[in-house]
Amino acid sequence: RSGSVHPVVIPYFDLRQRLERRRPSVAQMPRLVGALGGLALTTGLVTPPPVAQTPTQYREDVDVEASAFVPELSETESTPRSFEELLRRSLVLAGGTEENDEKERAIEEENKKVCHAITECYCMRHTLKHMNNVCGWCESKGRAYVGSERAPDEMDGYCAYWIFNSKNCPNLWCSEDYGLWWWSACTSPLVVALVLVWMAKIAYATKPPLPFKPPSIQLQRTKDQFFLGLWGRRALIPPGKTFQTYFSGGINLHNPFHGIRLRTRSCFDRVLSHVAWFSLYSALFNTCLKVAPIFLHKIHYDMICEILVEASRLSSVLNMIMSFLFSFYALGRVSWWWDVMNQARLCQGRNHDLAMIMSGYTCAQKPTTGESWLEHRWTFYRFQMLAFIFAFRKHSATFGQIDYSDMENCSLMEPSERAILEKCLHPRDVVMKWWSMFIEHHVLDGPVRALMLDKLCQLRQGYQSIDNLVQLRAPWSFEAILSGVVTLWVVIIPLSTVQDVRDRTMVRDSLPLMVTITNVLACGFYLTVLALLDTFKDPFGLWYDSMDCETILLETDTSIWDYLTAPVPECLRDQCQDKQLHLPSNELALGESEVLEARVAAPSSQSFSVEMQAKS
Numbered sequence: 001r002s003g004s005v006h007p008v009v010i011p012y013f014d015l016r017q018r019l020e021r022r023r024p025s026v027a028q029m030p031r032l033v034g035a036l037g038g039l040a041l042t043t044g045l046v047t048p049p050p051v052a053q054t055p056t057q058y059r060e061d062v063d064v065e066a067s068a069f070v071p072e073l074s075e076t077e078s079t080p081r082s083f084e085e086l087l088r089r090s091l092v093l094a095g096g097t098e099e100n101d102e103k104e105r106a107i108e109e110e111n112k113k114v115c116h117a118i119t120e121c122y123c124m125r126h127t128l129k130h131m132n133n134v135c136g137w138c139e140s141k142g143r144a145y146v147g148s149e150r151a152p153d154e155m156d157g158y159c160a161y162w163i164f165n166s167k168n169c170p171n172l173w174c175s176e177d178y179g180l181w182w183w184s185a186c187t188s189p190l191v192v193a194l195v196l197v198w199m200a201k202i203a204y205a206t207k208p209p210l211p212f213k214p215p216s217i218q219l220q221r222t223k224d225q226f227f228l229g230l231w232g233r234r235a236l237i238p239p240g241k242t243f244q245t246y247f248s249g250g251i252n253l254h255n256p257f258h259g260i261r262l263r264t265r266s267c268f269d270r271v272l273s274h275v276a277w278f279s280l281y282s283a284l285f286n287t288c289l290k291v292a293p294i295f296l297h298k299i300h301y302d303m304i305c306e307i308l309v310e311a312s313r314l315s316s317v318l319n320m321i322m323s324f325l326f327s328f329y330a331l332g333r334v335s336w337w338w339d340v341m342n343q344a345r346l347c348q349g350r351n352h353d354l355a356m357i358m359s360g361y362t363c364a365q366k367p368t369t370g371e372s373w374l375e376h377r378w379t380f381y382r383f384q385m386l387a388f389i390f391a392f393r394k395h396s397a398t399f400g401q402i403d404y405s406d407m408e409n410c411s412l413m414e415p416s417e418r419a420i421l422e423k424c425l426h427p428r429d430v431v432m433k434w435w436s437m438f439i440e441h442h443v444l445d446g447p448v449r450a451l452m453l454d455k456l457c458q459l460r461q462g463y464q465s466i467d468n469l470v471q472l473r474a475p476w477s478f479e480a481i482l483s484g485v486v487t488l489w490v491v492i493i494p495l496s497t498v499q500d501v502r503d504r505t506m507v508r509d510s511l512p513l514m515v516t517i518t519n520v521l522a523c524g525f526y527l528t529v530l531a532l533l534d535t536f537k538d539p540f541g542l543w544y545d546s547m548d549c550e551t552i553l554l555e556t557d558t559s560i561w562d563y564l565t566a567p568v569p570e571c572l573r574d575q576c577q578d579k580q581l582h583l584p585s586n587e588l589a590l591g592e593s594e595v596l597e598a599r600v601a602a603p604s605s606q607s608f609s610v611e612m613q614a615k616s
Contacts, residue, residue, distance in 0.1 A: 111135070111146050112154075118144035121169035123176060136164040172293040172508050186290060189283035189516040193276070196520075200276035209265050209542035211397040213406065214550040216557070217389075220410050226378050227580075229565030235557050243551045244341065245544055266544035267535060271527040275520060278490065282519040285494045286512035293504035301504060308501050315496035318489045325482050329474065330529060333536045340469045340539050343462055344552060347391070350459035351384055351556050355563035357452050361443060363568060363576045373578045376442055377564040383435040384560055385412050388553060390428035391463040395470050396540040396549040432460055470539060486530055493519050 114127055115135040124144065127135045136147040139161035145152035149164045163169055216235045225232035292301055358380055362373040389407065393399045404422055407413040413421070421427040436456055443449040473479070497515055500506050535545050568576045 108146070115144045115146050120174050121163060122166050122172045123174040124163075124169075125166040126174070126176065133164075136162055137169065139163055139170065167505055168298070170297050171295065172504055173295070185511055185513065186287055188513045189286055190280075192513065192516065193280040193283040196276040196279045200273040211401050211542060213401045214398050214553070216550055216554050217402050217406055217410060222411050223378055226381065226561070226565060227374055229567065230562070232565075234561055235554055237551070237554045237558060241548070241551050241554075243344075243555075244547050265542065267528050267531040270531045270543075271524065274527055275524045278523045279516065279520045282494045282523075283512070283516045286515050286519075289498070289501075289507060290510060290512050293508045298504070305501050308495060308498055311492060311495040312498060315489070315492045318485060318492065319496065322485045322489050325478075325485060326526075326529070329478070329482055330533060333533055336469065336472065337536055337539065340466065341547060343465050343469060344547065347388075347459060347462040347466065348552055348556050350455055350462055351388065352559055352563070353455045354452060354459070355380075355384065355560040357448065357455070358443075359563045359566075361445065361448055363572075363578055363581065365445070366577045367442075372580050374565075374580055376438075379438060380435075381560055381564055382412050383431055383438065385553075385557060386431045387428055387435065387459075387463070388556055390431060391466065392540060392549045392553075395466070397538075397542050399540075399549055428463065429460075432456065473537065483530070486526055490523050490526055493522050 121137040138159040145154045
């Protein structure tokens, strides 16, 4: 230094070369620096610059500082007078020996060889198994060097853009990593999505159901067959046909999807196409997110990362809103569905009550006119069936296809009745009016007539309750908000499953297939429930989940037929006033023609007997 008492110039590069030949470890560096500085100050080889202190005060301070690094010299040791001797003593104090020079030099050469073999920044992560992370990447020169966190040891310790941690590379690209496993993990979501699209569009494609006329209404119910009773040709309930389709899968751990059928016009078929396209969208999103750290610069990826984080917060808010609305509305509609079903069954029970009371009364009482009760029972049966068909005609797509000509062709409506009902706006109410007139005229017993009229009023109330329940809907705004929130939630489901998106390494090494499957299951659940809620709006429609009006019609038809036409056993023949229900004891072995002859031969009006004989 200029102005020193003993000017000494320390050759820095010569010192560096000497240290390179005997490179101390990282743990030895503080001791080496302390020893070198302490010896230089205590021995006077380096004189401190002038300060505002007196020489005596400065020497005392230096002695105190040097004593922390350098042990006191023994009496036999001489004071070092040259730089070489000072460096040798400093290395000895730091723990270095000349015996490890060759070994350390070989390790250093191996480190350089490994580092220089790196061709891409992110490939530095593979060098951790060879050394204690001594390789860095100089982005400005596109090459790896041996160094530390601050700077490289080569290139004279200078690099404009030095990267020591592989996580800080601009792109996480390393060609050594992309083998068959990586490409399989990257493309597997797209393959699964394409398979789902193929299933939805080709293998399990279903068309919307079209309304059709119920087969049971096309069966002609003639008076002759009604008079034959249990031996007559009438409508039957097909095996396995129920009012509502029930799931009978049960618990099956070997096949969790046992009982779930496709191509049945169920809610699964309605949403399969949407779920397939969503799976393709989710697979593309997760695949792009997986490769984003590889191809995007760190700055650009951080910008996208912030957008994804904000979108995930939006998904949390939507999830909270949707959970409240969805659960509240779904549970309410399920309860409403059961009310509609119970009301339909209640109307069926009222019809059974009326048929049972009418059949019991006509068996125990003589007809009001000279005709047989069978003729009156046939009229009673027609009114019951007409009222039932008109009650469900405006709610069921299949019953809506039934016109007046069909009801006339199947003998449920007479031409004079058709001419009147075609002019009516509410034909069901007109039929129930005729029905009440029939009861008032033919049922002479006061309590029985009052009971039947009360049952008839309850039946009318049940039919009206079905009309009211079917029209019971949530406000338009509520349904619009629910549909919009669920749709928006389904769109951002992939954003809600993104976790630790700021960690580029974790995103790059993630498996998008499982995330895609999770998103598809969540989307399928919400869309299926939304489709089920839409099915609730048409409880007697054509979908697999809807209630089948034809089943309840057949159940009512066959029950009324049995009530009104079944003969009485021998023990009750003396109590039955209708002799046409008295058949021979071997009636079960008779054929259709024999039963007709027996009923014609029974006491009845002359006109009825002549008519039956002519038809026979």
